Amino acid sequence: MEWSHISVMKEESLAHLSLHSRGVYVDATLGLGGHTVAIADYLDAGKVIGIDTDGQALNIAKERLTAVLDKVELVQGNFVEIDSVVQNLGHRKVNGILADLGVSSMELDNPERGFSFQQDGPLDMRMNPQGQDLTAADIVNTYTEADLAELFRKYGDEIFPGRIARVIVEQRRKQELRTTQDLVELILSVVPRKRVGGIHPATRVFQALRIEVNDELTALEVFIQKSVDLLESGGRLVIISFHSGEDRIVKHIFRRLKQEQKGKIITKKPLLPSEEEKMSNPRSRSAKMRVLEKH
Ligand SMILES: C[S@@+](CC[C@H](N)C(=O)[O-])C[C@H]1O[C@@H](n2cnc3c(N)ncnc32)[C@H](O)[C@@H]1O
Numbered sequence: 001m002e003w004s005h006i007s008v009m010k011e012e013s014l015a016h017l018s019l020h021s022r023g024v025y026v027d028a029t030l031g032l033g034g035h036t037v038a039i040a041d042y043l044d045a046g047k048v049i050g051i052d053t054d055g056q057a058l059n060i061a062k063e064r065l066t067a068v069l070d071k072v073e074l075v076q077g078n079f080v081e082i083d084s085v086v087q088n089l090g091h092r093k094v095n096g097i098l099a100d101l102g103v104s105s106m107e108l109d110n111p112e113r114g115f116s117f118q119q120d121g122p123l124d125m126r127m128n129p130q131g132q133d134l135t136a137a138d139i140v141n142t143y144t145e146a147d148l149a150e151l152f153r154k155y156g157d158e159i160f161p162g163r164i165a166r167v168i169v170e171q172r173r174k175q176e177l178r179t180t181q182d183l184v185e186l187i188l189s190v191v192p193r194k195r196v197g198g199i200h201p202a203t204r205v206f207q208a209l210r211i212e213v214n215d216e217l218t219a220l221e222v223f224i225q226k227s228v229d230l231l232e233s234g235g236r237l238v239i240i241s242f243h244s245g246e247d248r249i250v251k252h253i254f255r256r257l258k259q260e261q262k263g264k265i266i267t268k269k270p271l272l273p274s275e276e277e278k279m280s281n282p283r284s285r286s287a288k289m290r291v292l293e294k295h
Pocket of ligand 1: 007030032033035036079100102103
């Protein structure tokens with residue numbers, strides 16, 4: 001199967017990284033390599049370090065990057081470890097860091113990975129299935145009703161968290177939930193089918209489970225702190241987020257870093273994709289980009 005992923009806000013990412021041809025850059029969310037190849041194309045004697053926790057993404061990216069492999073170093077790892085990844089490659093500081101958060105279309109469109117409510121597959125959602133234990137099935141089958149409701153509210157902004165948690169707990173007493181469609185059917189049994197605000201009724205629960213499985217928000221906080229320490233003075237951190245929980249964290253930590261005089265906020269308000277990009281790539285619609293420059 002030929003997987004694809006259209007990179008979001010590519011031109012804006014390059015512009016805000018303020019690239020120079022001999023610099024060292026980190027693409028902390030390599031995915032299928034779309035942003036990395038664009039950075040590498042710009043470089044002359046510079047390097048781009050591409051990190052992804054997902055081994056499958058890394059293998060696909062490696063094939064796509066053959067033309068620029070001399071300028072790229074690829075590492076499988078979680079971006080919470082960005083400091084050791086960079087140092088193990090022999091760099092003390094870097095000139096710019098990019099993170100394009102969430103999952104790629106490759107992960108989302110592969111039913112085996114369990115990220116999509118639109119296709120049937122195991123309730124998995126681990127970005128690194130070899131290195132992580134907790135799956136979405138573990139969560140729905142073992143968390144208490146109260147914890148499930150809190151999770152759906154906190155990480156999904158779910159409008160009916162209690163109802164959904166209750167029906168999950170009732171169902172699992174009879175039989176464990178195993179597949180994405182087991183969960184989708186349960187959600188549809190208690191939430192009005194009419195799409196709330198245009199989104200499928202399972203969207204928020206699936207988002208919340210994915211965040212919990214991959215501990216995404218804690219990872220993001222640690223990543224931002226470490227990134228700022230790794231940047232050279234004048235180096236930029238560019239983050240593209242896709243939901244309010246992520247954007248809130250980026251905004252608050254950037255503000256704190258400004259107060260601590262560690263960085264300057266380049267984007268007073270988040271930058272959004274152009275109307276043209278939103279039309280041609282629906283996945284970009286919820287994207288928000290924030291940029292910080294290290295003092
Ligand atoms: C939106 S995709 C990136 C797409 C990429 N920019 C491109 O143009 O092809 C996000 C990628 O980040 C990876 N990812 C998410 N969280 C991560 C983390 N904490 N550490 C490393 N990789 C992560 C996912 O596995 C996924 O491949």
